[in-house]
Amino acid sequence: METSSIDPIIALKSDHEIVRSVLNNLEEYLKKIGRVSSEGLRNNLINQLNEITAFIDKDLEVHFKKEEDGLFPVLGKYIGTETGPIHVMLLEHKQSREISSEFKSKIKSYQTTKEFNSILNDGFAFFKLLSEHIDKEEQILFNMADMQLSQEEKHEIMQKFLSISSVSRET
Ligand SMILES: [Fe+2]
Numbered sequence: 478m479e480t481s482s483i484d485p486i487i488a489l490k491s492d493h494e495i496v497r498s499v500l501n502n503l504e505e506y507l508k509k510i511g512r513v514s515s516e517g518l519r520n521n522l523i524n525q526l527n528e529i530t531a532f533i534d535k536d537l538e539v540h541f542k543k544e545e546d547g548l549f550p551v552l553g554k555y556i557g558t559e560t561g562p563i564h565v566m567l568l569e570h571k572q573s574r575e576i577s578s579e580f581k582s583k584i585k586s587y588q589t590t591k592e593f594n595s596i597l598n599d600g601f602a603f604f605k606l607l608s609e610h611i612d613k614e615e616q617i618l619f620n621m622a623d624m625q626l627s628q629e630e631k632h633e634i635m636q637k638f639l640s641i642s643s644v645s646r647e648t
């Protein structure tokens with residue numbers, strides 16, 4: 478199938494599948510960190526968390542950009558962006574970026590402080606926020622998009638997604 482003909486909502490849902498699998502790993506690592514008694518094992522798990530933050534900074538950021546610069550402006554013509562579901566989703570993207578930046582800085586300082594409880598707090602907060610966020614998008618926002626958007630608008634959004642993805646590959 479030619480990429481530009483894929484429905485943008487299907488493309489976003491397929492991103493969500495990848496995000497869900499990363500969130501599952503995140504939850505598993507966090508639970509293990511709370512359980513292990515050996516510092517070596519804990520170090521390994523903290524390194525795994527570090528890899529997850531690389532995904533958050535790169536792939537999740539591209540996904541957010543597709544929504545913020547591709548879907549939301551076009552769907553916003555029908556349902557508004559200042560209030561309602563798009564407004565809430567934008568707030569949650571902001572909260573997600575704030576929590577993940579805290580999470581990252583605590584992971585960084587772990588090597589000197591060996592403090593992991595605050596890593597767990599931020600990690601679980603991020604897990605909860607983002608899991609609920611993608612559920613809301615799929616249950617509410619994407620259904621609105623399916624009802625409102627014309628084929629031309631879907632095509633326009635898909636073109637925007639492709640340019641966002643190709644810019645991110647260059648950096
Ligand atoms: Fe989102």
Ligand SMILES: [Fe+2]
Binds near residue numbers: 489493540544611614
């Ligand atoms: Fe999303």
